[in-house]
Amino acid sequence: MKDRKVGPFALFFMLLLWCFVVFGPIYFLLCKPIPDYMVDDKEVSPWKGVITLWDYPRVDIENGSRYGWINGKIKAFEKANPGVYIELVPIDFKSGPIQLETAISTGEVPDIAPVAADYAIVSKQLLEPVDRFLSREELDDYKTQAITAVRHEGKAWGFPWMMTTYTMILNNDLFREKGVEIPRDGNWTYDEFVNALKALTFDRDNDGKKDCYGFNSFIDTYAYNLWGILLADGAEIFDEDYLIYRFDDDRARKGLQRLVDLKQLHQVTPSNFGENTEDQAWLTFYRDKAIAVYPAGTWTVNTLNRIRQQGAGFEFSVANYPIGEKGLPVSVSANVSAYGIFKQEDQSKLEMCVKFLKFITDEKSQKELHRLGVFPVKKSAGNIYENDPMMSTIEKSLPYTQNLPRHPYWMTIDGILQSQIRQAVLGKKTVEDAITDAKLKIEAFLEMKKKENGK
Known part of the structure; x- marks a missing residue:
């Protein structure tokens, strides 16, 4: 009997069948679909x-x-x-x-x-x-x-x-009207600052009452628009290394006295300075155009520019807080x-x-x-x-x-300080009493927190 020859196509299919038998199980084992419950969604x-x-x-x-x-x-x-x-x-x-x-x-x-x-x-x-x-x-x-x-x-x-940060915004129109020079480099001493404010406080309509003032602002919690004046002579609020209260020395007294004097001595602020709200103070500056210098956050620059573009407003510039005995302009801000x-x-x-x-x-x-x-x-x-x-x-x-001071109870301390500052500005307390009372209240509060925490 003669040997039968295997054709090329038959040989190909035989090899294919052999590969399927040998490698098929391995393929299905490795490539078996993974059930949905086994999929880690976080990875996919x-x-x-x-x-x-x-x-x-x-x-x-x-x-x-x-x-x-x-x-x-x-x-x-x-x-x-x-x-x-x-x-x-x-x-x-x-x-x-x-x-x-x-x-x-x-x-x-x-x-x-x-x-x-x-x-x-x-x-x-x-x-x-x-x-x-x-x-x-x-x-x-x-x-x-x-x-x-x-x-x-x-x-x-x-x-x-x-x-x-906070900065001082100046109404250039008022400065020009009264012939007061704007700080060319943005810096002025406290005396130069006060002299300018005095010249910028006047009776515009000659009715015997002042209607333009050199300065205005407001006092409120979480607002640090006035602290550039309070700390101008080098006062500190806290020694942050040891969380020791420091706003009780001569530098602090001098800083607070400077602020109080703007209203009580120099009379360069509206009569309601110290009890007015932020909105009330801001309106006197941008709408009434009755304030020459207004301390505010940097956002006010964009706001005032937009008002001018709308055909209102006035020409303005910026300056640093007045320089006191510290020798540098200071501002305080979050x-x-x-x-x-x-x-x-x-x-x-x-x-x-x-x-x-x-x-x-x-x-x-x-x-x-x-x-x-x-x-x-x-x-x-x-x-x-x-x-x-x-x-x-x-x-x-x-x-x-x-x-701002890195203190765990700063919110409460801020409220105490702002309250005492307000009372001094309004003339309800002397500077000495306000400084002393602030320290006593803050130290009493901190002592209470120590007891609460078992320290």
Whole structure:
């Protein structure tokens, strides 16, 4: 019987069958579909859900909205991250700190809030430390003043996003009308300051009553528009190394006396200075045009520019606080604003919060801060006010801005101090009594807190 020859096609199919028998089981074992219940969603897809953000208003010059800038950032982030929603809860500067304190006491905190430079919150370790999310290059990009504001016990507790300060806004029209020279370099001594205010306090309509004043402002909690005068002679509020109260020496008395004298001695303020509200004081300056010098936050520059563009307003400029015995202009402010993330149970949600905060503090966002009248915290943003001499002048004063005392009970201490300052300005207490009473009340409060904490 002759051997049958195997054709090439038959040989091919035989080899194919052999491969299937040998390798088929291995293939199906390795490539077997994984049941849905075995899939780790955290590994396969990014986190989705709602992130709550509490934030303060910042007027945006592009649209006049108090939340226009941050809302724009939220929309862009949500578009780039489908399934992630940022719920913005507006809070205001007056009641916001109290709302946050209440939220902390009840455990109903937001995911993100501008609290990472707030020592009272940071010291309680309520926030997520964020060092592990920041590369060395990212850390080095922060200006020293900015990253220092969020550091505590060697860790960074949030993402700085802007810096601001208080400055003196001058009504150039009034200065020109009375022939008073505007400080050319933005600096003046306290005596030069007072002499200018006296010349700028006058009866414009000759009815026997003063209707234009050299100076106006207001006194309120969480407002530090007058502290550049109070600390001009070198006074300190606290020795922060040991949390020892210091606003009780001759430098403090002199600073408070300077402020009191503006109303009681020199009479360069409206009669209701010390008991007026912020809105009332602001209206006398921008609407009535009856005030020559008004201390305010840097946001006012954008606001006044917008008013002028609308055909109202007046020509204005800026100057530093008057120089006292310290020899340098001083201002006090919560000058670094930084977002912090409250403690999170879900690691993936935490990472999404970080992603959002990196997005709104990136170089592009930093370069847009001119819309809010504030300053970048990152070196890479460069000089965003290169073509704005007024804001450039203010930016040069940032190194002279003292941040708020890093004290766990600053909110209460601030309230005590502001109350005593008001009573001195109104003539209800002498400077000596106001300084003494403030110290006694603050020390009594701190002693009470020590007993409560068992120390």
